[in-house]
Every structure is written in structure tokens, then in C-alpha cells.
Amino acid sequence: MRLHLINLRSLYVLMPNSAPSQPLSLLDTANHLQRIRHTCAHILAMAVQRLFPNAKVTLGPWTETGFFYDFDCPTPFTPGDLERIEAEMRQIIQADLPIIQETVDRAAIKAEIEQLNEPYKLEILASIPEDAAITRYFIGCPDSGWTNHPEVEPSLTHPVAIPPQLCWWDLCAGPHLARTGQINPQAVALESVAGAYWRGDETKAQLQRIYGTAWETPEQLQAYLQQKEEAKRRDHRKLGQELKLFSIEEQAGGGLVFWHPKGARIRRVIEDYWRQAHTAAGYELLFTPHLANLELWKTSGHFDFYRDGMFDAIDVEEQAYQLKPMNCPFHVLTYQHDLHSYREFPLRWAELGTVYRYERSGTLHGLMRVRGFTQDDAHIFCLPDQVAAEILGVLNLTETILSDFGFQDYEVNLSTRPEKSVGGNEIWQLATAALIEALETKGWPYLTDEGGGAFYGPKIDIKIRDAIGRLWQCSTIQVDFNLPERFGMEYVAADGSRQRPIMIHRAIFGSLERFFGILIENYAGLFPLWLAPVQVRLLPVSDKQRDYAEQLAQQLKQQGFRAEVDQSGDRLGKTIRTAELEKIPVIAVIGNRELESEMLSVRTRAEGELGSLTLQALIKKMQDAIAHRSLI
């Protein structure tokens, strides 16, 4: 997942991205942890400049888990450098230097920065509004006569001893701690170095960003590191490999997903469930091509607006054809084939549509960011006064589906009109009001992202919270004024006139690939019984019980279970170990005792050994677990 850590647009308004309406008050004394982190960023910058006098400082804010600082440094920082920088930071912390705020005069500080040759700081200074107060923060005592870039001989082999009168400063709005010694050096760690662009703009200079984490106590640091380990343990790329769910093949190209038999079984369960749920909610299901004449994409506007995300066109008998990056124009064409009456509305058309988008190589990431994926897409064509009810219907269906996959905690965003957009103000207001009405009827709290909508209409995005608290964006509901206009869509109204329908785009999983990745991580590979690729494995104690085990497996399969017999010929202990490592929910041992008693010795992933059960009792137990979508 990408964590949006902070807003970098202005050094003077530091705010967590998750709560954009609550900037950190400069007078806020309660945010001790943020002060720790912000001060750590300064200490990091000070340490780096002491060890690497050529490094230019830029800026370094606090984040949700720590801090970072971006440097322009001609030599790349190595992992070994990080260790030395961290050691230097500890020295600065342990020297317990005072941190002193000073309000400065613009012209005077400008001259001072110029003298220090810190071009990025000059740019920051220039971006501070004329009427704003300008402050700097010293680490160490400003009266000591020492200043940045001290004449201390820097050393790359060992930390530089900190003279007590040392001083370093950074242009900054604060807030900070009063002394470096208020930081627990055992609760701070540097994490990684990465590339970053100055001002987040890829046309500007590439900087080196050093990430660190900082907490109030060593225990909190340990807890954070454990959480990171847990996320690593659940990584869908690792589990996907171990559980033989999917792969991405270098020979085929990056970002193209191969669903292996076990992953494909899960996908089929998901798709079957999805089709059933949509049919029940009044949707029709469509199938459309993967490719179409490029003219279609010119008509839709995608060629103008999103060409960068499309693969190059394919020449077909001197006509340009385009691999589809979206399904919507195909649904519009399907609509256009017939003349529609208002009496048919709302029309709800859904498709598991596979789209292909050009994503830059560096952005590809397992199942989360790919170049070919299947959207659980749908388009609703309706009358203006049906929009709010349709949106509400989508919210209800979304809740039903997501909660059946174990997601009950959502964060909802409403995104309004962006600068670059189409359509009249009136219709934007109408659509936005319909989205709000639906959200309020549903009773879901939401955050508003002003200007975050699509160019063609406002949208609702729903993020789900997973088992370890991470948020994932999946569902999206968008009102579209653009496509009906561009394609000249019409319906016949009650008075016989031709009118333009409203179009709603929506996806609940978003992409099947991505949702599968989220499921793997959410369940840590321990899929609930209804999703498990192998639900029950029968383990014959020796070859003598193999035929009997096969008969039982056959009966289970006839009841619709995904059942199989261990064919390895290994000893019992090994077959159990194998089944456990494969995270199979139910295993049943078949030995002579079971053969004679016609029972099964059952062991489940959640409950351990259950003792002897009849086949009927096991079937009942599994049917219950499937009905409740539980782990068993």
C-alpha cells in the first residue's frame, strides 16, 4: 500500500494526509510525538551535513511512523552510510543540545542562506508568503559562535565527536522539542534511503530521501518494527508464490498476471459469488471485446485525456485498433445499438471486463499495480431523479459484498469538481448533491476531497481496512456527464422527446487482481473455507487405505467440496506438515481404525484435532462454515 504521509506543498502547513482538514497547529503542545519526529528530521539533516559537507538540505517533515529528510548529495548514501548517520544522530541526541526558535528578518536570513550556499532553502524562503513570520530553529546554542558547516574535520569512518558548543540551524516553522535529549535514542532508527524529487516534481532535481522511524519509547519502536514484519509476512507476492496462487512471468512481461490452478479456483469462487450478487441486485451481465477501433477512444475522449495510460495502437489492415484501457465505451455502444425508453430505466449493466493500461515499469507491484487486470465494472443508465436511489443501491451492494469478504470497516471519500473538467456547473452540483444524499441516507460518514473528482464527474471512493489496520482503496462510484454527451446518448422521454441519460460508473472490487492481493494479505493466506482452494485433504496413513480415501474424497466432491487425497506416499507426520504449510483448512486422517469404524479423524486449521467424525458430521460442519463464511 502507499501511505500518503504528509502534504509537502508548503513547509508551513504540515498535515497528515488522512486528515486534511486539521493542520498541525504551531502552538499545539499536545503533539509531543510529532515534535519528536520533526526534531529527529532536523537531527538527521545535521548529522548528514556533518558527515557529508557536500550535502544540500531541502526539507524534512514528520510522517505517520517517523520522519524523512531529502538531500541533494553528489554521492549516493549506502546502507553503511545510514549506520554512520544513525550513530551520529545518537551523539547529537545524547549531547542534549538545546533547540532554540528565532524569528528572523527575511532579507537578513536570505543573505545568511546565500552565504551557506543552500539553494533549496532559498527556494523555500521565496515561497513563504510576504506577510508570514519566518522562523528558524537552532540545534545547539546560537551564541556559541559555531554555525552550520562547522570547521570540524568530518569523518566518514566514525561519528564526529560533538563539541558542546556546536550549533546547526534549519529554516522551519516548527514545532520542535526543547532539547535533543528529550528523544529516547533507543526509540529512533533509520530505515531506508530512496529517490525523491524536489517538490515532488519529476522534472526537477532527483534528491536522496532518508527515511527514519521515531517513537516515544523503545517498546513503541519494537511494536512498530513487529508490525512491519507482520506486513512482510503477509506480503501477497511471497504468499502467492508459496501457496502457488499466481505468478508474473519475466518471459511474458512485467505486470501481466498468471493465475495458477489454486489462485484460479479462488477467482472462480469470487466471480461466481459476484455474478450471483449482481443478478440478485438487478444487474444484467455483458461481455465485450478486448480491442476496438481507435476512433472509439477518440470519441470517448480517452485518447485526448488518458493517452499516456494507453498502450500504443495496433495496426489492423491500415486501421488503428486499441487494446481497451476501460470498458465504458463498450457499454455505451451496447446501449447505442437500440433505442431506449425511460420506462426501461434504470439499466444496470455489469461486466468482469479485462483492461490493459500502460503503467511505467517502476510502478508495477505484484497484483496491486499491473498492466492487465479485470475490473468488476458496471454502468447504470438512469434518469436524473433516479441518481440518488441508484447510488444508494450501489452503496448497499458494496457493503453486502465487502462484508462477505470480511471487510466491515470503511473510509469513504467524496471527491468534487477538479479544475480540468467538463460539463456545466449546474449538473455538477446536481450530481454532487445526489452523491451526498445517498451517503447521508446510508448514514456513512465521509471526508470531502475538494477538486479530487474525475474530469467527467464527481465520485465516491471507498477504502477498506484490513486485518492489520491498513487502508486499501477498492470501490469507486462515479457520475459521468461526459460520455453520454460525447456519444450523443438518448432515451425517449414520457412526452416523446429525446433526452440524455445520466451514466454512473462503479466498481466494487476495483480490480480482481488487486482485490485478490488484498484478500491474501488480509487473511495472511488463511482463506476462510468458502474461498480456500483446497477445502479438505484426506491423508491415508499407508497405501492400504488409499482406495478408501479416494472413495470418501469422491463423495465430498459430489457434495460440491474441493477435496483431494494426499498422493505423496509420505509418512503421516509429513503429510500433516505439508497440509499445514499449504494452509488447508480441514485435514482428515484415514487409517485402519477409520476404515473399520467408517469414521474420519479430523483436524482443522482453526480448532486443531477434533477426533473422530462421520462423513455426514464433517459435511455438516463444513457446510455451516461455508454458510457463515468462517475460517473453520
Place this chain on the structure above:
RNA sequence: GCCGGUGUAGCUCAGUGGUAGAGCACCUAACUCGUAAUUAGGGGGUCGUGCGUUCAAAUCGCAUCACCGGCUCCA
């Protein structure tokens, strides 16, 4: 795409200029076994790819592809 890192057997990894290794997996044989690894043997790699340096390259250089950590992007 950009910055940095990585690429050796199906998987996880060792191997710093001189005849490619281990564990697991796979195959074969023996054992016919009771709740997380039976024993023995065997097969398997143009060391991501290409070009170069060298008497000699997994090892050094350049290019390229893929992946990893980020940035940027994400209709």
C-alpha cells in the same frame, strides 16, 4: 520513467578472476508407517540477457530486461 539495490537449480540462498554448491522440492528404491519433516540413491543450472576486458568471467566494465525499496503516476 527517475534514484538506489538485487538477479546463481522449481524455491530459499552460499560461492570476489582458475573444472558451479547446499537445504527444501522433484524422480527412484526400501520401509506400510497414527497427527508438523523415514532412510538411501538419482536427475536438474549456457550463473537474467547481450556485448566487451582477460590466457581464463557467476565474479570486472558497458548496455538491456525483470524484480525489490522509494519518487512520480494511478481514468
